[in-house]
Each structure stands twice: as structure tokens, then as C-alpha cells.
Amino acid sequence: MKIHEFQAKDLFHTFGIPVPSGKLATTPSQAVDGAKSLPGPPWVVKAQIHAGGRGKGGGVRLANSYEEVERTADEILSNPLITPQTGPSGQKVRKLLIEEGLDINREFYLGIVIDRKLESPAMIFSQAGGMEIEEVSVKHPELVLIQAIDVTHGFMPYQARNFFYALEPMPDKAMLKEFSSIMSMLYKLFISKDCSLVEINPLVLTRSGKVVALDAKINFDDNALFRQKEIAQLHDPYEMDELDAKASQYNLNYIRLDGNIGAMVNGAGLAMATMDVIKLAGAEPANFLDVGGGASEEMVTNGLKIILSDKRVKAILINIFGGIMRCDVLARGVVKAAKEVEIKVPLIVRLEGTNVEEGREILKESNLDFSVAKDMEEAASMVARQVS
């Protein structure tokens, strides 16, 4: 689960990680009120959406007067913000964070991720802050320092020293204490809130000698939300695509994609592989939809209804390998959905596995208009032909 920058900064503040003073605003006049209560000019007006690349899309702007704060806030709130991560239609901005502008001396990158190979959290520190860390690690790997953190010991003082004394040029030695404290607080936050990623980019050293988190990004482990009730409440439903939101209500794994072939599959791996064969056959999937290894009739009905409510879908492929899920259950779910919502696009069904004969029989007797594919390859080429 992702949260907004202002929410992440609230958490930073709670954990003693310095952040700029800021105010949240939902209207231009609130933005001005916010600026009036903060040190400045200058102020920074920051769009609060989850997608990255906000700066490139014009969602993070400097303002030097109250009029400029108002005008900038109005512009950001009135138009969808398009960034490299939002897709071409952009994302509507509902909230702004107004912050004091800081006099920056140096920028750093500080983050913690789960390192799957090391099977532990790993802290990443770089003196090339303010840039895409992935890019830096490709072009200048020597500037990206990574240390695994042992969960029984936690972040150790020597690790802060390893990071700090590698800086070139090295800041005043007295700064070690501040860096070290931010690093260990960030780790404490990561562990106690079940994060999957925390990122401060940039972490800045101001001209007055303070270390401050200028930006804040936190992702949480979805699997741990059951024990992070306060975090779960930070979820912003507006950040979800309408169909995504509906699917998550029904406990379905649905991800909207750019194509026009609706696909329903049981199991995440098989769903991905089905998307891939659709693409190899020359068509584009409209979605990833995994109804689960052991889906119920109701889940199948709901899944199919979600696909049918997507106006872009020109043909549907159902690919089921019945293991735990029985093919007859699938067939009943499909027939039920077809009774509730008319299926106007070609439907291709590929069924295999447990109770396959019974499933095929149910579909046949339903008078539904559909085609049967004998295997995955045939299913993909049949569905691709419908849209070519």
C-alpha cells in the first residue's frame, strides 16, 4: 500500500526525522492561508498524488508571493497532473502540501528496501540525491552504497559511520550524529510499521547546517496491514482506478492494462502467462485478473462483470486450469454473470483440469454464445483474431 507525501512526513515527524514545516490545502485560498503561517517566501507547492515524477509533470513548484501560491495552487488543482507514471490521462490532484522553501547546500538519497537476495532489509545511501536512484546506480554505481541490516541487531552505529565517512567531500564531522540519528529512526519506522520501502530523495543539508527530509515516500507490506490498523486507515481510495477498487471489494486481483482483450484466469502465475500469450498472438490484454486458485462461483461472476463493465474490451478470454477450483464452479459463475449482464463481445473459453467435462456440459447447455479452445495457444490466437 502506498501513502501520500504529507502522510509519510507526518510519520517521519512522529519518529523524530526532521521535515520542512508545511500545511495541507485543498483549495487555493487554503494554500495562501498555509503559506501565511509558514516561514517564507519562498514556498513550495506540492501536488499530493501517489505517482512518482511529480516534479517533471509540474506538480512541484516554487512560489515567491501569496499571489503566486494562489495561482499555482489553482493551476495544479484544476488540471489532471500528467507524470511519467500516471499514464497519458493523468491523475486529478485533490490535495496540496505547502512548505517553507529551504536554502539547500547538498542533496543526498536515503532509503530502505527489502533485499530479497540478502533476505533482509537493506539501507541505501548516496551522495547523488535528487536524481532517480535507479539511474545513478546504473551510471555511477560507486556512488550508491548499500548495507544489509540484521533484524536481530537493528541498524548499528558502525553502519552509519560506513556511510558517512565515504562522503566526498566529507561534511563537518559533527554532522555524523544527525545523519546517524535519521538513519536509525528511519530503520525503526521501517520495522515497526511493516514497510516494504521508505525513501527520502532528497535528504538535504541546509546552509544553516540542518539535515532535513525534503521528500518522503513510504510503501507498506499489504500482508501486514492486519496488524497495522492505523496505517491501513491512511489508504486513499481516490488513488485507485474505479475498476481496481471494485475488484478489491470482491477480493479479486485486478490490474487495468492498456489493451482490449479482457482476460479472466485462476492463479496469478497463469494469469500473467495468459497475458503474455495474448500479446505473443498479436493482441493486447485489457487487464490482469486472477480470481484465485480456489475461486468461488460468486467470484467468477463478479470477475466477469468487472471485465464486462470495461467499455474498451472487444473480446474475452477465460483460461481456467481447475485444480482446487473445479471447472463446473467456473461454468456456473460464467452462466450466472451472463444472465445478469448481457455479453455482447466474443467469448473464448479454455477449460482444463478438475471436473472439466461437467464444466463444458454446463456451458453448452446454457445457450451462451462462446467458443471453446483446446489449449492456451489456440485460445490466444482465437481471441487475437477477434480484434485484428
Place this chain on the structure above:
Amino acid sequence: MGILVDENTKVVVQGITGKEGAFHTKQMVAYGTNIVAGVTPGKAGEEVEGIPVLNRIKDAVDIYGANTSCIFVPPPFASDAMLDAADAGIDVIVCITEGIPTLDMIKAVPFLRKYGAILIGPNTPGIISPGKTKVGIMPGHIHKQGGIGVISRSGTLTYEVVDQLTRAGFGQSTCIGIGGDPIVGTSFIDHLTRFREDGETKGVVLIGEIGGTAEEEAAEYIEGEFNKPVVAFIAGLTAPPGRRMGHAGAIISGGKGKAEDKINALKSHGITVVLNLGQLGKTALQVFKDS
């Protein structure tokens, strides 16, 4: 032969009285798995499919001789169940549970290794040595005893592959789901090492997906150390970055874990990669025909 589980495997089911646990206990018994006991704390004295339910897994080991456990315990309690099994002396722990917090696994894995327990999963369909035993939730009837080892990060995708292998005339020695989570107990390499030493296994099918670098590491191992033919498939060529594709571990993040990179790594180490899953059976025929 086959690896890790066979006709001598004595299984204890943790969470046997739950809906999933009870259902799959029945399925496993029907397949021929020797389930000696079940554990649900506080429910000792009950029976599931005629199998005694115990309060403590320790009793399943000491009294009934269990050496393998199959976990159906809900996510909040699953790491406790794993540690319990390892401490009691279980050799192979198969954790079916999906949705365990990553940090729980980061803490559990070193503990299990210290006790010498081998963890399959979590978030796995389990492990099956066809014709001998199945410890997990996969449909038994699509499998056939034979000479191909299968290692996978997925569930139904593995069933699809196994079905194609069986239809192409290739039975399986052992099929293992290593699990779809970011942190799992055993890797592709752990099991490749075992398949290498297994006389029954003539070739291996490796099924990967986006996320992490386990396939890249396996590719290097196969070229350098593995002595049997391998066919690989990677799911998620069309997966968008930054989105979790169902499995907690199936996510392209920080520019890492792309299907393309994995496929290129496998190919560059001389491994046959099937791009179209529909053609896996055919490819297996070509690669394994002399094995």
C-alpha cells in the same frame, strides 16, 4: 527416488481442523499420503478423516514419528507454526499459507536454517513426488511418475506445465513450488542441487516469474554446475512495472525483476527458454527426448 518427499514421508498437518486444512487433508489421504497426525492447539482428541488431532506438534514427532509438516495456519500465526515445527524436529516444512508479512519471514528463515529444517514456501502449492506422496494442494491426477523435476514460483501455472509434460509423455520425479512471496525458505538452486544428485531425475523444468533475481542466480548455477537438460519459462513479459501481479513477490521494482532480463540471463547461460507457454510440451519433447 525423487527429492525431499517419498513413500516414507510421515506428514503432520498444522491447522488440520480449519476449512482448507480439513479439505486438503482429505485430498492428500486420497492420493495416498501418509498423514500420521494433525495439530490444532486446544483441539486434541478430535479426528479429521480418522487422523488424530493433537495440541502440540512435538507430540506428532515424538509419538507418531512425523518428519514433514504441511501448514494451513492463517497468516498472523503462520511463522509461529513454522518455528514450532522446526523446534520439534521436523525435517521438511511445507507452508501453503498465503499472505504472511515479509518481516515475519525475514525473522523466521534464519531460525529454520539454524534448526536444519527445509522450508518449502510460503505461498506454495506444495511438493509432490507422483505415485508416492503429495504434501500440498495440487491436483494429484494430472501428475505421472517419471523422470522430470519441476521447480516453480507459481501454482496453477505449474499445473498447466505438469499437464503438458504428462500429455507429452513425461512423468515427473518431484514437483516443487518454492512459493510466490519475496522471501521464501528455499531457492531454485537449493532444489537443483538435489535434483542433480537424484538418480530418477533426468531433466528439469524451471518456472519463474517477474520479481527478484532468483532466476538469474539459477541460470548461472545451471551453466556452471548442473549436469542435466533444463527447460525454463518466465511469466510476466507484459507485466507493468510497480504493480504487484497477484503474488506478493511478483513485482518489478527499482528496474529489477523484469521478465526480459531473466529470459536473457537464462538464454545467455545456454538454457532453453519457452516464450509461449502453449508450446512447453513440444519443447520438452525436443529437449528431453534423449534423456
